Amino acid sequence: MTKSADKKAKRSAENRRRAPSQARSRATVEAILTATAQILSREGPDAATTKAIAARAGVSIGSLYQYFGGLDEIIDTLARRHVDEMRAVLSDALAELIRLPIDEAVPRLMQAMITSHQVDPTLDHVLHRLQPMQDGTIMDEFRDFSATVAAAALRSHPDVEVDDPELVGAFLTEAVGGVLKETLRRFPERLEDPTLERALCDLVLGFLARQRRDA
Amino acid sequence: MTKSADKKAKRSAENRRRAPSQARSRATVEAILTATAQILSREGPDAATTKAIAARAGVSIGSLYQYFGGLDEIIDTLARRHVDEMRAVLSDALAELIRLPIDEAVPRLMQAMITSHQVDPTLDHVLHRLQPMQDGTIMDEFRDFSATVAAAALRSHPDVEVDDPELVGAFLTEAVGGVLKETLRRFPERLEDPTLERALCDLVLGFLARQRRDA
DNA sequence: AAAAAACATGAGCTTATGCTCAGATAATGT
DNA sequence: ACATTATCTGAGCATAAGCTCATGTTTTTT
Numbered sequence: 033m034t035k036s037a038d039k040k041a042k043r044s045a046e047n048r049r050r051a052p053s054q055a056r057s058r059a060t061v062e063a064i065l066t067a068t069a070q071i072l073s074r075e076g077p078d079a080a081t082t083k084a085i086a087a088r089a090g091v092s093i094g095s096l097y098q099y100f101g102g103l104d105e106i107i108d109t110l111a112r113r114h115v116d117e118m119r120a121v122l123s124d125a126l127a128e129l130i131r132l133p134i135d136e137a138v139p140r141l142m143q144a145m146i147t148s149h150q151v152d153p154t155l156d157h158v159l160h161r162l163q164p165m166q167d168g169t170i171m172d173e174f175r176d177f178s179a180t181v182a183a184a185a186l187r188s189h190p191d192v193e194v195d196d197p198e199l200v201g202a203f204l205t206e207a208v209g210g211v212l213k214e215t216l217r218r219f220p221e222r223l224e225d226p227t228l229e230r231a232l233c234d235l236v237l238g239f240l241a242r243q244r245r246d247a
Numbered sequence: 248m249t250k251s252a253d254k255k256a257k258r259s260a261e262n263r264r265r266a267p268s269q270a271r272s273r274a275t276v277e278a279i280l281t282a283t284a285q286i287l288s289r290e291g292p293d294a295a296t297t298k299a300i301a302a303r304a305g306v307s308i309g310s311l312y313q314y315f316g317g318l319d320e321i322i323d324t325l326a327r328r329h330v331d332e333m334r335a336v337l338s339d340a341l342a343e344l345i346r347l348p349i350d351e352a353v354p355r356l357m358q359a360m361i362t363s364h365q366v367d368p369t370l371d372h373v374l375h376r377l378q379p380m381q382d383g384t385i386m387d388e389f390r391d392f393s394a395t396v397a398a399a400a401l402r403s404h405p406d407v408e409v410d411d412p413e414l415v416g417a418f419l420t421e422a423v424g425g426v427l428k429e430t431l432r433r434f435p436e437r438l439e440d441p442t443l444e445r446a447l448c449d450l451v452l453g454f455l456a457r458q459r460r461d462a
Numbered sequence: 463a464a465a466a467a468a469c470a471t472g473a474g475c476t477t478a479t480g481c482t483c484a485g486a487t488a489a490t491g492t
Numbered sequence: 493a494c495a496t497t498a499t500c501t502g503a504g505c506a507t508a509a510g511c512t513c514a515t516g517t518t519t520t521t522t
Contacts, residue, residue: 050498050499052498052499054488054489054490054499056500057498060499077380081479081480082479083478083479091500091501092500093480093482093501093502094481094482094501095499095501097482098498098500102480102481103480103481157380158380161376164291165291175429200446203426203446206430207423207425207450210421210422210424210425210426210428211418215418215421231418234457234458235422235450235453237457238449238450238452238455238456238457239449239450239453239454240453241457242456268467268469269469269518271468271519275469275470296508298508298509298510306470307471307472308471308472308510308511309469309470309471309513310470310471311511312511313470317510317511318509318510318511
């Protein structure tokens with residue numbers, strides 16, 4: 033029931049949506065997105081109603097529906113921006129990574145992972161919860177991207193020996209991601225802590241060392 | 248608004264709730280909980296409305312509210328049972344763990360972690376999403392328990408050298424838990440795969456080996 | 463057998479959320 | 493100056509979810 037209703041809303045919505053052309057309306061769109069992010073972070077998903085968003089953004093409900101097909105579309109747009117930002121942060125620290133030996137490449141990668149998770153841990157957490165239950169959601173894209181990066185790093189380093197870089201990349205991404213997601217949300221002060229980076233490096237390098245031994 | 252309303256509902260609810268004394272009503276309670284678990288797993292959180300639960304359980308809405316203060320209380324009860332079950336599975340494989348050397352203790356622990364995550368990965372995932380945003384929810388209890396177990400294991404093994412067993416235990420729990428949560432939900436067939444257990448062991452033992460080297 | 467207690471029912475109330483629409487205001491074009 | 497297009501407004505509609513309560517049924521007690 034809810035899902036079919038959502039789909040209907042989205043369809044008729046995307047058609048009705050108007051692309052903002054003047055500066056005023058562009059500001060409105062930004063205000064709506066900012067307001068949504070604030071409410072989600074500070075008050076949680078249940079507080080993010082259309083009325084609350086419009087009120088905090090300082091616009092009317094009507095304006096909200098002039099540029100977004102509905103609440104879901106606002107959240108999707110926010111999620112899109114968020115993952116793009118995280119992905120960009122990770123990409124930045126990636127260029128010369130292939131040329132470094134693994135003992136130096138991993139610390140850089142871990143640092144990049146930490147930085148990308150620092151973008152907005154609270155919002156990240158809420159957005160993950162708001163995604164539909166299926167796989168392949170917008171928020172999944174960052175994990176998939178990280179896994180691809182990790183696999184490429186493993187593949188391009190002859191000093192590591194794993195027989196399935198894709199699988200190992202995904203595995204290590206989950207391990208590192210699991211630590212970062214929870215740690216950053218619950219103890220944000222530890223984000224700056226160099227201990228965290230070293231621990232993550234030990235985790236990855238220790239694992240790779242044992243893989244080498246096995247082969 | 249929502250939160251204070253929830254609290255109010257819960258209060259007046261717990262008072263109104265009747266403890267089932269006859270076999271018939273105990274069956275009703277079970278039917279409600281089973282129905283809720285099924286709907287949550289198969290159709291997702293949005294489908295778990297009071298009406299849908301009552302319908303699937305084959306009871307009336309009235310009966311539902313005779314034994315539960317509301318939807319939240321049903322879900323809390325379900326969460327409580329779920330974590331208790333996971334915790335029990337983990338506890339079982341724990342007795343003689345302290346006496347084994349770390350190279351044998353870790354595989355057993357990993358096996359126990361895998362088994363406990365096999366209880367009901369899908370339900371686990373949904374229940375996590377349904378918890379309030381705060382810390383210290385019912386669903387958090389399993390992670391905290393795992394971290395305590397890990398810390399105890401580290402502390403009682405003289406062949407590992409970590410200066411903060413609590414912290415390292417939490418760290419490793421997040422890493423292992425991160426892998427298991429995602430892997431088991433997306434690729435349940437890999438749960439039986441011995442590769443998973445070996446990979447987790449390598450992760451933990453590799454990390455500990457590097458810690459030892461540092462000290 | 464009668465009374466009391468436990469259990470079950472479901473129509474319908476309340477509330478709140480997502481969303482529409484007819485009309486007002488501002489910017490832009492001619 | 494006028495017309496057109498873009499933007500904004502907010503009262504109110506439709507919907508659905510949580511929940512109540514008066515009534516009926518079954519079980520237990522006396």
